[in-house]
């Protein structure tokens with residue numbers, strides 16, 4: 001059962017470097033979106049407004065998916081996983 | 087009987103209407119039911135036993151890590167909640183009060199606990215004297231009340247069951263260690279016991295707990311691709327210990343404020359199990375948490391020896407598993423198979439006259 005969930009988790013985790021990619025992914029597949037963030041609450045709010053996704057967390061296992069914030073294009077400070085929530 | 091034979095068709099299609107499928111599962115497998123109290127559910131035996139299994143396992147891990155259980159009041163004087171600014175702001179919209187009792191209006195309103203940082207802090211300030219008293223690593227299993235606007239069984243109920251651990255420490259490092267250790271324990275519960283993978287990390291300042299320095303979280307993903315927060319662990323620094331005057335004499339003989347944590351998991355985990363493992367046939371319970379791990383279904387159970395055999399096998403298995411026999415004579419074996427499937431019982435055994443002859 002764990003493996004089945006793990007497989008789904010992998011299938012439903014996507015990388016977004018731009019808001020276009022972010023919106024397209026979440027609207028077609030839901031799931032987790034991995035994207036870089038500048039650290040500002042304005043961008044966090046805007047992402048929520050545009051996509052309905054909240055920041056889930058800044059994972060302990062960090063990744064570097066791009067140099068710039070997915071929302072504003074400024075220098076990225078954190079790797080964040082986003083998703084619509086229950 | 088014909089209607090009963092289509093039992094599983096009575097739940098919504100999981101891929102077409104996940105929300106309806108979810109509530110169908112909760113109601114039709116008898117995990118819980120709605121009540122006359124809006125936004126509050128009655129947890130039925132099948133659901134409560136899942137919770138008991140989670141609770142027993144969690145409690146064992148907590149105690150192994152040095153946690154002591156306590157029980158503190160349900161009602162908290164409003165003035166206590168007001169002491170930490172971010173905390174009160176964060177919880178204000180969801181708080182319910184007792185304003186009247188014994189036929190009289192109360193001098194001070196009483197908050198029905200939405201969480202108990204304030205009550206723990208005020209008692210810790212009373213009990214803490216010296217660094218020798220530290221750490222205090224207390225937990226309570228209780229219910230809390232949050233006046234949610236939209237509710238959904240297990241995932242978002244106004245009243246829900248949980249555990250809330252609250253600890254105070256001599257140093258920042260020790261408190262942070264405890265915060266992270268509890269997150270590890272939660273991840274173990276969710277991954278090993280509930281068979282759900284987790285994503286572990288730190289919340290952004292906007293999403294962290296009201297009054298916390300840092301909130302750590304384990305996140306799960308539901309079948310329909312949504313995130314579900316399964317457990318959180320908070321590091322408060324001295325955010326509460328300063329306004330609540332939780333101080334101690336340190337090793338140098340100076341007064342110092344303690345460093346605090348809190349952490350919780352709730353009956354929300356039952357929702358997480360349903361949403362992670364359920365499928366088009368119904369609920370699917372991980373064996374470790376399943377109230378019934380093995381169900382024996384007797385075929386032609388009125389034939390001589392069948393029920394006796396079923397009972398015999400049950401008694402044999404009962405040493406190692408939670409096992410029962412479905413001997414209800416108003417239902418056909420076909421109905422019972424469906425029911426077993428719907429309830430997500432991990433193992434089903436059929437015993438019929440032929441099995442007895444073959445021995």
Ligand SMILES: [Zn+2]
Pocket residue numbers: 037038039040043069070071072073074
């Ligand atoms: Zn930005």
